[in-house]
Amino acid sequence: MNAHSSIKAIPEIPISIFFAANYKNINKRNLTLEKQTAIYLSYIQKIRPLALVDLHAKQLFSDKTQYNGYESFLQHVFAEFEIAKKVGTADQYVDKNPFYTFHYKKLKKLSKDPKFIIIVRDYRANVLSRKSKPLNKPGNIIYNAFRWRFFFKEINKLSGNSDCLVIRYEDLVVNETAEISKICDFLSLPFEFEMLANRMVNNISETVAEEKTKRFVDEHFAGLSKPMHSSKIEAWRNQLSTSEIEQCDCICSKYGEKFGYIPASSNKIIYFLLVMKHLPWYMRALYDVYKEKIIYHLPIRLKLWRLRKKTN
Secondary structure, three states: OOOOOOEEEEEOOOHHHHOHHHHOOOOOOOHHHHHHHHHHHHHHHHOOOOOOEEOOHHHOOOOOOOOOOHHHHHHHHHHHOEEOOEOOOOOEEEEEOHHHHHHHHHHHOOOOOOOEEEEEOOHHHHHHHHHHOOOOOOOOHHHHHHHHHHHHHHHHHHOOOOOEEEEEHHHHHHOHHHHHHHHHHHOOOOOOHHHHOOOOOOOHHHHOOOHHHHHHHHHHOHHHHOOOOHHHOOOHHHHOOHHHHHHHHHHHHHHHHHHOOOOOOOOOOOHHHHHHHOHHHHHHHHHHHHHHHHHOOOOHHHHHHHHHHHHO
16 A cells, blocks of 8 residues: 555554544644654654654654644654655555554544555464464464454444445455455545555564564564465465364354355354353453553553553
């Protein structure tokens, strides 16, 4: 999306929702917000590769800075970001974060005409991916299957809304041009072939300030050094065991089938019994996704303290 001449795509920096509870109703410059934003972005920069994302945290604001509301404040901040060498303002900003799934109604109120692009993925492939990259979250199959279910329970409520477009990751891999064209149509923008250009990036962890984050960045952004390939779509069939697939089907198929993900196992497990058997993982997954609704209302100072703890 960032390759489109009219778009600047913001990669998983949830600033929009971070400050919204406190500042969504501002109608003029707010120096406290600006100071807190500079602190917030300085923490975020430590765990983001500078080669891809330069947030310019120290030079976001000057005496000439102007904005008259929270939306225009965000647009000013986004304009200052340097994303994959793209700088300056854009006609449209794409603000990407998986946890925005749980803030749909709040986000709708932050913009005059927001649109939501929801990319979904086969639950078994998602679980396999998270099992393979367990640095920030548990790689446990049961935990990640429950986590997927909680996300898709929410996504299912949104999928029929006129301001939401659902794209399947598998369709994007198999027919990239058609799916990206669909997204462009949804955003009322012309398709540009530059969006299909080579996007390969290597060795980005070398530009991460926080040493303990380097390994995570290497794994998390590994896809940027590899082309999308359809052979990986069903890698879960060979890389998950039969029992793991059965467990995933039991937990996720209720919502997975609504998006075209058909159960692979014939052996039926009773969902309630599986929840009881793995109740600690169920509760942890439930907490990890729904804590977002609690964090939204916390004081900014407390949220900044939590973020600092994570990045130090």
